Amino acid sequence: MTSVQSDIEIARAAAKKPIMEIGAALGIPADQLVPYGHDKAKVSADFIGSLSGRPDGKLILVTAVNPTPAGEGKTTTTVGLGDGLNRIGKRAIVCVREPSLGPCFGMKGGAAGGGYAQVVPMDDINLHFTGDFHAITAAHNLLSALIDNHLYWGNALGVDSRRVVWRRALDMNDRALRDMVCGLGGASNGFPRQTGFDITVASEIMAILCLASDLEDLERRLGDIIVAYRHDKSPVFARDLKADGAMTVLLKDAMQPNLVQTLENNPAFVHGGPFANIAHGCNSVVATRTALKLADYVVTEAGFGADLGAEKFFNIKCRKAGLKPAAAVIVATIRALKMNGGVAKADLGHENVDAVKAGCANLGRHIENVKQFGVPAIVAINHFSGDTDREIDAVRDYVARFGEEAIVCRHWEKGSAGIVDLAEKVVELAETGHAQFAPLYPDEMSLFGKMETVVKRIYRGAEAVAEPTVLDQLSQWEAAGYGHLPVCMAKTQYSFSTDPTALGAPNDHTVAIREVRLSAGAGFVVAITGQIMTMPGLPRTPAAETIHLDDRGQIEGLF
């Protein structure tokens, strides 16, 4: 990679077009775009409603090998492929997630692609953007306040104050808020009880916003949220607190997808950003569907590696939204494959063909897994300057054994010019139309059966196990009518197993379902297989200490 400019320098030097022009090229009239500054806009709900009769473009998923500290560049490849498809004459839209504000102040680094494959304005996108996450925070905490207010004013619904499951939310890394006792200070402040805050991206409202098809569906799902249980264990819904209408009002603007542009002035929707462990980790259904109506090709990404991200994209998002992906791109880097092959990060600078070959086991399994869903797969090798030809050839040879192709991509360095080969291959795959997408398990399968299916067929574990209390809970939910829901696996992103150090392609492990949670509004049952952190902390030296405005009013230290 020859670029010596940082991501933010490249982003700032971009010759952005007015966002109204980007919208006009998609056929969106100016009065149907709600501007936020001159380079960001929301697409109006009315306009989206007017698109229903149109045919859909082809949906391309970008997923990856298991993440390593070496970096894979999934968002970068998603953006690059969008630019590449536009370069070869296809009308393509990129659909990615919105980054969370809180983590920006912890570890350095934004999340809007990189190099010459970015969405802009990068700084705005990483900060308040169009206020979607703030709206979700507000809606979340309104519901929280209504719960304690209900307890305060007599608890007519008979809520068991020990079984309030709805916590509070902030878009901030603040470990001190993970666990707290509120309602102290005497009678006028309510009843003390133990609760805590999650980061906004972990809010069920984030998952709901990303799965809802329109405002009506949003309101219904918000009403379906289980906030607490009574002494007889019966659930109390947000609807029982009459919270759903006001929450919908707070979220009405946030439901409209955000249009921005790539460095090459191609359109991108950046909308929604649920966690990829306790939630499904994809951008919003509204954005994806809208993009499919407006473009020949829509390139979207899913969180973490394909074992978590692609599995949930297929089994949750595509199933529920009726999406039919035409192809999947699995992003790998030589560096990540080496780490999966046992090389330490410090030793990545040396050629090591054997390690690459060993690490390919991880890639191979993701290829097999994606194909299980009836979706053709292609491998993108996101090129780094230290990669050697022999290492690259090792990956190519390995992938060929699956009847697939691995294509070297240089979009980080060269923008769309570096990713034409991948774009052409994606078009070839998509237009032959041999995708036969189907989710991995039917709605009718038992909840534990669904978990077992993912464990055995995707993680290649020997078995899924759970304590009787967990199995009882699943049975109760099935009896209550939630048995048709898909499952959302919360597992470490670093391994196919629940052991984050077991890289490569581990086999025959046991996956313990330690806890299950019902996200009744989002519409899935979460299976927790390890420690899941829903409120991050800040590091010893937070990035916040160096973030500031320079003399020209530009942000320094954020990226």
Next chain:
Amino acid sequence: MTSVQSDIEIARAAAKKPIMEIGAALGIPADQLVPYGHDKAKVSADFIGSLSGRPDGKLILVTAVNPTPAGEGKTTTTVGLGDGLNRIGKRAIVCVREPSLGPCFGMKGGAAGGGYAQVVPMDDINLHFTGDFHAITAAHNLLSALIDNHLYWGNALGVDSRRVVWRRALDMNDRALRDMVCGLGGASNGFPRQTGFDITVASEIMAILCLASDLEDLERRLGDIIVAYRHDKSPVFARDLKADGAMTVLLKDAMQPNLVQTLENNPAFVHGGPFANIAHGCNSVVATRTALKLADYVVTEAGFGADLGAEKFFNIKCRKAGLKPAAAVIVATIRALKMNGGVAKADLGHENVDAVKAGCANLGRHIENVKQFGVPAIVAINHFSGDTDREIDAVRDYVARFGEEAIVCRHWEKGSAGIVDLAEKVVELAETGHAQFAPLYPDEMSLFGKMETVVKRIYRGAEAVAEPTVLDQLSQWEAAGYGHLPVCMAKTQYSFSTDPTALGAPNDHTVAIREVRLSAGAGFVVAITGQIMTMPGLPRTPAAETIHLDDRGQIEGLF
């Protein structure tokens, strides 16, 4: 009042102009306006910087008698007077505060004027608007997180964890968060300590944003915030945590004033909204100064009655920002004067001239007080349909005794056509130029002396008293270099005294300064004279229960 339409119906029926047109009429180029939708925009910091050489227009303060449950209509009169001045050929801009989100879900009612004197889009202004309050919330909670993170990673600054004075903030009415213990759950979550949340408008950052002259001044003030004390009682500043740069980054957009329009398509800045008890209760200095550069007349309001609002506007905002108000309008209603004269709210429907005369004592004292600052005063009687001619004449006669005029205004019913008389009188007063504004006390006076001055000359109390611990604290701050700051009195808004039931014009009461707080970033010392609630609760039946979107996607139940 003949209107049968609700405020929101009138607001929705408004023929709004594109906000770029409103800006263009003020001479703001389109590329210097940052649009938020088609009807809201921020004025760029660059454009504001370019105005420094221009002369200032005339500044008119709108204040009021002490508030009663009968309603006074201060914001409505501010907006109406702006329209009235434009109607008679003056270029006028209205400058009002942004409403807070949290209270919208408690008691019904927005805050953007009323009847035919409103700023629009009313629903957006009352909800997320341009995200300013969310940005303040984020900046506030970043600082909070950095404090607990500092304790977690070894507390190099030696913070006494019992003396952390910086709390957290949310723009939500949530009494359960007033008092809490955070950091529970074991070593990985930090050190347990007692703290709580305030509503965002009570954040010192809100006051700072409203008093800062530019981003540089903002950053300096943010750094000056005292977040905690060490075991030796020495203060720990936000700057010590290196938080000021990142907070400034979070607030850079929020610092830019928001341009909207009145129902009559005249320009209005709606920007900032600090509490009027523990803070100074005025819109931002940046908005006011920018408006003065762009208009002949700027009409602005201050919180609560003139004893709190006008006093702080003059002694804090005008002193610190170098503003010289040309005239003040004191808003009264026949109904409010009757209540100040001893009539219960249920009996306001009957003519009662004697009660009006008795209640005028409250008005008279506010007239005297405003004139003490060298600012000419005029009384606006905000007309209600039940007002009788004899009641109105009683007020006119009373005000004439002060050599001033009381003018009946019908802007609620008729828009600018109903307030021409007041507009002409304001112009006459302002253009004769006999305003000789001066703050009530010099910077050099002792802190307690400043409190005594306000108590005696504004509240007409016999004395201010304070425990030795309070006096010691003030001496310590004076020794530490904070003696030059103005004082910010936190007193009930309902009475000149500290007894909220003592209406009219009580005399010779004692005002006890129970507690003092140093807002070192905002630049004032708060004197607390009673119970001050910085986190409201929700009522038994919150407005949130009825707020929803109707079939056309319009908000119902918010107003």
